[in-house]
Amino acid sequence: MTGSLLDIWGLSVQFFTYQGIVRALENVDLSVSRGEILGLVGETGCGKSVLARSVLRLIADPPGKISSGKILFKEEDILTASHQRLRHIRGNEISMIFQEPMSSLNPVFRVGNQMMEVVMLHQQVERTVARGICIDMLRQVKMPDPEAVLSKYPHELSGGMRQRAMIAMELSCRPELLIADEPTTALDVTVQAQVLTILEDLTRQKGVSVLFISHDLGVIAQICDRVAVMYAGRIVEVAPVGMLFAAPAHPYTVGLLQAIPRVDEEKERLAVIPGTVPGLIEPPGGCRFHPRCAEKVKSCDRVVPQSVEVAQGHHVACHLYDSIANQKPDNLNSQKTGREQ
Amino acid sequence: MFASYKREHEWQIREFLFTLRLLARNPSAVAGCVIIATMVFIALSAPYIAPYDPIRISLSERLSPPSTIHFFGTDEMGRDILSRVMHGARISLRIGVLVIVIAGGLGALIGAVAGYQGKQTDNIIMRVMDVILSFPPLVLAMAMAAALGPNLNNAIVAVAFVMIPKFARMVRGEALAVKERQFIAAARASGAGTLWIILHHILPNCFSSVIVLGTLILGETILIAASLSFIGLGAQPPTPEWGAMISVGRKFLMEQWWYPTFPGLFILVTVIGFNILGDSLRDVLDPRIRR
Amino acid sequence: MRILTYILKRLVYLIPVLIGVTLLVFVISHAIPGDPARMMAGQKASREAVENLRHSLGLDRPLPEQYLRFLWGLFRGNLGMSIRNQRPVLDDLKDFFPATLELTLASMALCIAVGLPLGIVSAVRRNRPIDHISRVFSVFGVSMPVFWLGLMLLLLFYRNLGWLPGSGRLDVAIDPPLHVTGLYLIDTLLEGSWAKFWNGLLHILLPAFCLSYVYLAIITRIVRSSMISVMGQDYITTARANGLAESVITLKHSLKNSLIPTVTITGLSIGELLGGAILTETIFNWPGMGKYVVDSVNFLDFPAIMGFTLVVSFAYVMINLLVDVLYAFLDPQIRY
Numbered sequence: 001m002t003g004s005l006l007d008i009w010g011l012s013v014q015f016f017t018y019q020g021i022v023r024a025l026e027n028v029d030l031s032v033s034r035g036e037i038l039g040l041v042g043e044t045g046c047g048k049s050v051l052a053r054s055v056l057r058l059i060a061d062p063p064g065k066i067s068s069g070k071i072l073f074k075e076e077d078i079l080t081a082s083h084q085r086l087r088h089i090r091g092n093e094i095s096m097i098f099q100e101p102m103s104s105l106n107p108v109f110r111v112g113n114q115m116m117e118v119v120m121l122h123q124q125v126e127r128t129v130a131r132g133i134c135i136d137m138l139r140q141v142k143m144p145d146p147e148a149v150l151s152k153y154p155h156e157l158s159g160g161m162r163q164r165a166m167i168a169m170e171l172s173c174r175p176e177l178l179i180a181d182e183p184t185t186a187l188d189v190t191v192q193a194q195v196l197t198i199l200e201d202l203t204r205q206k207g208v209s210v211l212f213i214s215h216d217l218g219v220i221a222q223i224c225d226r227v228a229v230m231y232a233g234r235i236v237e238v239a240p241v242g243m244l245f246a247a248p249a250h251p252y253t254v255g256l257l258q259a260i261p262r263v264d265e266e267k268e269r270l271a272v273i274p275g276t277v278p279g280l281i282e283p284p285g286g287c288r289f290h291p292r293c294a295e296k297v298k299s300c301d302r303v304v305p306q307s308v309e310v311a312q313g314h315h316v317a318c319h320l321y322d323s324i325a326n327q328k329p330d331n332l333n334s335q336k337t338g339r340e341q
Numbered sequence: 342m343f344a345s346y347k348r349e350h351e352w353q354i355r356e357f358l359f360t361l362r363l364l365a366r367n368p369s370a371v372a373g374c375v376i377i378a379t380m381v382f383i384a385l386s387a388p389y390i391a392p393y394d395p396i397r398i399s400l401s402e403r404l405s406p407p408s409t410i411h412f413f414g415t416d417e418m419g420r421d422i423l424s425r426v427m428h429g430a431r432i433s434l435r436i437g438v439l440v441i442v443i444a445g446g447l448g449a450l451i452g453a454v455a456g457y458q459g460k461q462t463d464n465i466i467m468r469v470m471d472v473i474l475s476f477p478p479l480v481l482a483m484a485m486a487a488a489l490g491p492n493l494n495n496a497i498v499a500v501a502f503v504m505i506p507k508f509a510r511m512v513r514g515e516a517l518a519v520k521e522r523q524f525i526a527a528a529r530a531s532g533a534g535t536l537w538i539i540l541h542h543i544l545p546n547c548f549s550s551v552i553v554l555g556t557l558i559l560g561e562t563i564l565i566a567a568s569l570s571f572i573g574l575g576a577q578p579p580t581p582e583w584g585a586m587i588s589v590g591r592k593f594l595m596e597q598w599w600y601p602t603f604p605g606l607f608i609l610v611t612v613i614g615f616n617i618l619g620d621s622l623r624d625v626l627d628p629r630i631r632r
Numbered sequence: 633m634r635i636l637t638y639i640l641k642r643l644v645y646l647i648p649v650l651i652g653v654t655l656l657v658f659v660i661s662h663a664i665p666g667d668p669a670r671m672m673a674g675q676k677a678s679r680e681a682v683e684n685l686r687h688s689l690g691l692d693r694p695l696p697e698q699y700l701r702f703l704w705g706l707f708r709g710n711l712g713m714s715i716r717n718q719r720p721v722l723d724d725l726k727d728f729f730p731a732t733l734e735l736t737l738a739s740m741a742l743c744i745a746v747g748l749p750l751g752i753v754s755a756v757r758r759n760r761p762i763d764h765i766s767r768v769f770s771v772f773g774v775s776m777p778v779f780w781l782g783l784m785l786l787l788l789f790y791r792n793l794g795w796l797p798g799s800g801r802l803d804v805a806i807d808p809p810l811h812v813t814g815l816y817l818i819d820t821l822l823e824g825s826w827a828k829f830w831n832g833l834l835h836i837l838l839p840a841f842c843l844s845y846v847y848l849a850i851i852t853r854i855v856r857s858s859m860i861s862v863m864g865q866d867y868i869t870t871a872r873a874n875g876l877a878e879s880v881i882t883l884k885h886s887l888k889n890s891l892i893p894t895v896t897i898t899g900l901s902i903g904e905l906l907g908g909a910i911l912t913e914t915i916f917n918w919p920g921m922g923k924y925v926v927d928s929v930n931f932l933d934f935p936a937i938m939g940f941t942l943v944v945s946f947a948y949v950m951i952n953l954l955v956d957v958l959y960a961f962l963d964p965q966i967r968y
Contacts, residue, residue: 053869056873058869058872058873090872091874091875096873098866103865103866103867104870105867106870106871106889109885117874153964153965468649471649472649472653472656475652475653475945476653476941476945477903477904477944479910479911480907480941481941483910483925483941484660484937484941485660487932487937488660488663489663564777567777568911571911572911572926573930584777587780587783591915594786594787595791598791601780604780605777608777612776616771617771620771
């Protein structure tokens with residue numbers, strides 16, 4: 001069954017701090033279809049995690065605030081849902097795994113206790129049944145000796161095992177969407193590969209859609225179907241994964257790809273994107289990338305570029321493609337990225 | 342000469358002024374300062390502005406309730422309680438400052454030596470501090486004051502003794518951190534002696550923490566000193582010390598409520614002042630908040 | 633078994649500290665100006681009696697030897713003779729101990745019963761009115777002269793309102809219950825005398841509140857700050873993202889993690905309570921060790937004072953050990 005599972009429209013999130021208002025997300029449009037793995041890539045601080053947490057309304061208020069937008073999950077706006085409905089969605093219809101397996105599990109309770117708590121809450125079953133479900137899930141994430149793991153404390157497990165336990169816990173209630181916020185970043189490279197494989201296999205098998213967040217393009221390339229690129233709180237490009245790597249449209253994406261060190265190339269210096277990520281309290285006007293952009297044109301510092309479709313399923317928000325926007329009238333209407341028209 | 346001092350310590354002076362500005366914006370700090378300033382003013386000016394001589398006896402007026410001529414009433418000898426409370430401020434603040442100076446000075450020195458020397462010296466010194474800290478503060482102060490003899494100066498010594506480990510512990514921690522820094526190695530390389538390094542490098546770096554701790558402890562000091570007097574070990578009657586006044590006034594609680602009430606109120610307010618100032622000082626100096 | 637080795641290790645570390653404590657008390661007791669033998673014998677004793685006492689107490693021996701005799705005496709439970717009562721200090725303390733224990737336990741119960749919920753609510757409703765109120769309450773708590781608070785409480789509840797009695801453990805006319813534990817509240821229940829129980833309860837209310845006030849404030853503050861720091865942790869976000877109810881998150885996930893610093897401070901406070909009992913018992917005429925030592929101070933009964941000091945500091949040290957062990961139970965990451 002295809003179609004949008006998650007539809008984010010015009011999401012803006014701000015944080016009110018002592019130094020000023022941090023505009024963490026500005027008018028973000030994104031959608032995840034059923035059964036797909038959508039990658040969300042960007043540097044540290046670009047707002048990926050904020051976006052991920054907004055979906056489940058996990059932004060701490062104060063100091064954060066979702067100032068505008070809609071987050072439609074199966075046609076229902078999460079942002080206006082009742083608290084009860086929200087709790088039913090969390091962990092049950094939409095699950096989330098976090099970056100730091102070290103600190104994402106409560107250190108004073110056994111792993112089994114924490115897993116079974118979630119299962120019993122959402123599936124309304126007894127302890128023994130819940131235990132069976134948890135053991136089964138742990139087997140599916142290829143955890144050695146699942147029964148023993150249940151009675152261990154988080155600090156007794158390795159990083160990779162903890163993350164696998166997290167995956168097991170979050171998939172135990174059969175959610176339709178899994179948000180993975182940099183799940184492998186804190187793991188060793190060898191363990192990374194293991195966990196990634198398990199994640200991809202399980203989600204494909206169960207038909208779970210995944211919003212996969214990472215700053216690592218290599219990981220994104222490995223498992224994602226489509227990729228969205230974020231910069232300084234805005235989505236700048238969305239494309240099917242092959243197309244993104246073969247024909248990147250946005251100058252930022254181009255820079256990112258060029259900066260990846262390659263074994264088969266002889267280079268004396270690594271290519272970098274000049275400049276630094278802007279602070280989000282007083283972000284640059286217009287396109288936020290313009291101070292660092294090599295292909296800057298006249299309107300870049302004043303007008304926010306709209307997203308246009310440059311190829312099938314490939315959307316960019318950049319003034320370089322304004323001509324296309326002006327040529328094709330339907331593009332003025334499809335102002336949302338990532339929509340299947 | 343002043344100019345060269347200013348140049349050398351320019352960074353520290355700037356930090357100090359920055360601290361003052363932050364404090365001025367913090368309502369608790371301001372409140373604490375106001376309270377303390379008031380008490381200091383009262384203490385300093387008591388001999389001049391107190392309405393009566395605190396030891397003036399007037400038996401015809403004994404145990405009279407608060408009135409327009411005696412705002413806080415009179416005690417069993419007819420002495421004006423307001424004047425006595427004002428003079429009590431002198432005593433309590435003097436005790437507080439003396440204790441902090443002694444305990445802070447000695448404690449900081451001990452802690453700096455322990456932290457800087459490390460290993461065995463550190464071990465031994467800290468064990469001794471642990472022993473002192475094994476007593477509830479009031480209990481130890483009481484034992485010492487009783488042994489030394491019941492008078493105010495001995496009480497000061499006893500309380501100071503009890504407070505030394507707190508300073509020593511803190512300064513030791515700081516010294517451990519400071520001694521790893523570059524300029525210490527540099528100083529040692531240029532032949533500076535241990536004592537010189539401790540006095541000129543380690544201690545000045547711990548200065549602000551000592552001040553904060555001192556402010557926080559000042560309140561506790563005043564409380565312990567007043568408690569000692571209350572038990573009969575510190576200031577002796579007829580000295581108008583707050584704790585001593587409450588001790589005597591206790592007998593008159595039921596019929597002459599004003600007698601023990603006002604001195605105690607002053608203790609409460611003074612200690613509150615030091616505590617909230619100390620708390621805000623600690624918050625303001627917290628490196629994470631300073632950015 | 634590993635807990636046992638942990639306990640043993642801590643005990644071993646404790647021994648030098650305990651010895652240091654005895655040494656300090658010994659040093660203090662020999663700082664007494666004047667002649668200790670005369671002090672012991674009393675002002676009115678004859679010169680000969682004083683000399684005999686000096687010899688029998690070994691006060692004419694060199695100091696280190698005196699210390700060893702002192703230590704040896706401690707082992708055998710000899711804390712010296714009370715000048716005032718002419719009986720062993722240990723016996724005196726044993727008599728007065730249950731009253732102090734009862735008061736301390738009641739105060740602890742009050743601290744936890746009020747401090748814990750107040751701290752939790754304060755943390756959850758941060759910066760709302762209840763938080764501000766409890767923070768003000770905290771400042772008052774640590775700044776409060778306990779003896780003055782007791783007097784004000786007496787003024788309000790005893791004199792003005794007449795709701796609560798002003799002194800002692802029971803009304804003067806009532807006989808104490810049969811001695812089982814020495815804790816009147818328990819003994820009266822064991823005896824089945826409801827009226828006595830009620831009377832004892834009324835009597836303990838004010839002193840317990842007075843004694844607990846300071847530590848109530850401290851515990852509230854600790855619970856609040858450790859809850860706040862725990863609530864900012866990742867695993868709390870995970871729990872929330874899994875759809876757990878806020879009450880479960882607060883009371884199960886956050887609280888257990890906050891308990892560790894809370895238990896530590898609570899344990900330490902028990903020791904301080906022993907010190908604060910001195911003042912509270914005096915105000916309320918509570919016949920416990922605290923009042924005993926204040927009376928001894930007024931009498932300059934040094935053996936009693938030193939005996940009390942020793943006992944209390946030993947208890948303090950032991951309680952700290954207990955707290956450390958409890959720590960290990962609460963935090964699975966510390967299992968030796």
